Amino acid sequence: MDGTCRENIKAGQSVMIVLKKDQRSGKLTSGIVKDILTKSPTHPHGIKVRLESGEIGRVKQVKDLNPLPGRPL
Numbered sequence: 001m002d003g004t005c006r007e008n009i010k011a012g013q014s015v016m017i018v019l020k021k022d023q024r025s026g027k028l029t030s031g032i033v034k035d036i037l038t039k040s041p042t043h044p045h046g047i048k049v050r051l052e053s054g055e056i057g058r059v060k061q062v063k064d065l066n067p068l069p070g071r072p073l
Contacts, residue, residue: 003046003059009036014064017049017057028060 001008003015016028031051038047046058 001062003062004042004044006036006038006041006043006047008062009033009047009049009059011035013062015049015051015059016061016063017051017055017059018046019055019057022057029055029057030063031055033059 003009003017009015011033013033014030015033016030018026019029022029029051031053033049034052035050036047037049037056043058046060048056048058050056
């Protein structure tokens with residue numbers, strides 16, 4: 001699933017993002033969503049999120065469709 005629709009992304013999900021510094025190369029970084037930063041329902045380049053590691057980037061792929069147990073929605 002791609003990361004252009006906000007409704008498809010929840011805190012606690014495993015995703016692949018592209019960091020600002022990696023936009024030219026397209027290198028993906030994996031992590032768990034901590035916060036959803038994009039307020040609009042969709043974004044053509046991906047919904048911007050903050051990972052639990054603190055990294056911020058746009059979601060390119062949603063790896064896990066279900067948030068991890070015990071994580072807030």
